[in-house]
Amino acid sequence: MLVAGKAFLVSDVLDEVFDKVTGSRIFRNRDILSPDYIPDRLPHRENEIRRLGSIVAQALKGSRPNNVFIYGLTGTGKTAVTLYVLRRLVARARDLGVDVVYAYVNTRQRDTPYRVLADIASAVGLRVPFTGLSTAEVYARLVRALSRRSGVLIVVLDEVDWLVRRRGDDLLYKLTRIGYELPRNAMKVSIIGITNDVKFVEMLDARVRSSLGEEELVFPPYNAQQLRDILWERAVEAFYPGVVDDAVISYCAALAAREHGDARRALDLLRVAGEIAEREGAERVTVEHVRAAWAQLERDRVYEVVSTLPLHARLTLLAIIAKVRERGVATTGEVYDAYAKLAEAVGVERVTQRRVSDIINELDMLGIINARVVSRGRYGKTRIISLSVDADTVLEALRSDPRLEELAALLRRGGRRLLQA
Ligand SMILES: Nc1ncnc2c1ncn2[C@@H]1O[C@H](COP(=O)(O)OP(=O)(O)OP(=O)(O)O)[C@@H](O)[C@H]1O
Ligand SMILES: [Mg+2]
Structure with missing residues (x-):
């Protein structure tokens, strides 16, 4: 009886939760705001779409398109534009009866040469076991499979800096030259490499750089006005009519444009604001909901970053907070x-101080701190460091590290004596 009674109570609570969501008049289709949804229209990317489209269009004539290197800050539409263009290309190729396929590999997720090659292989219909072969063997099988086919394969290596940073640029080098290993009538391979890392280009060997960068596309950040257009376009489908208004959209756009025009951040803000409104049982999304969404996203971001930091970086961060608490800013x-x-x-x-300087x-x-180089005349240069995020949020995140729990708690209570002790 008791068990049944309890179960009844739980299902009651659940019914309430389910009703709130199903009865909600906030989201018509929340998935439209999810980061991996590719909309039918990408406002303010007409130039990029046209350029990339005109490069890959060669494939429709059976020629190998030039390799493309795409660079731009996070959330500037690189992945969305690339997938959009390639889907349209493949559809057109199908109409024309031309063999064009693409392999999309995100090397942050597929982080070994083996997995990258396995994904490319599967795009041309070749099954590779999860493990058990050498990378060289997978490569050889891919070469054989390509030799047997014709048409064009476009390989997208998204977030390619992750692969190169961890595994070097061997694979990239091989892939940009794979054509030399193939017979003349084999499938032609072209590469699109995407990164949001400014330093990545410097990391590349000159030969890889010149062959990958046959064409280069730079995606500029969006401004607040452009973000508004992007958000409205998606919001109209994602929400019921009248749920969001221009004040809400503009506020999301303005917050996201504050650092750099990051469309992902803008969409996340709008989605989370909608979720908060839904949970509250509100009828519409307000600027207050956006504010709460911002705080929640900031908190998630800080936790995520802090959780990846090694001990000395955590200690450096604690030191910065301690110093900034005293005087607002600190020098190196x-x-x-x-x-x-x-x-x-x-x-x-x-x-060493050198290492801390790197940290x-x-x-x-x-994006956790801001370090600005200033000249001190004949004393050389130093950096003026301030925090870019809320100190208490960082301390809260650092407290989950048992080694730092006590220090972080002390600082949280404003403990200035910490450093004198
Ligand atoms: N012009 C646009 N119109 C509509 N949605 C857009 C536009 N640009 C970007 N988006 C959306 O913003 C989000 C982020 O875009 P995308 O994933 O393409 O960024 P990115 O440049 O690849 O960023 P990262 O470097 O972090 O991978 C996606 O949900 C995408 O659909
Ligand atoms: Mg991307």
């Missing part, structure tokens, strides 16, 4: 001194 030297004390406090050997760069790149 001050941060290093504070870091050294913290390292001692947790009983680990400190790393500061990395934290800056991750």
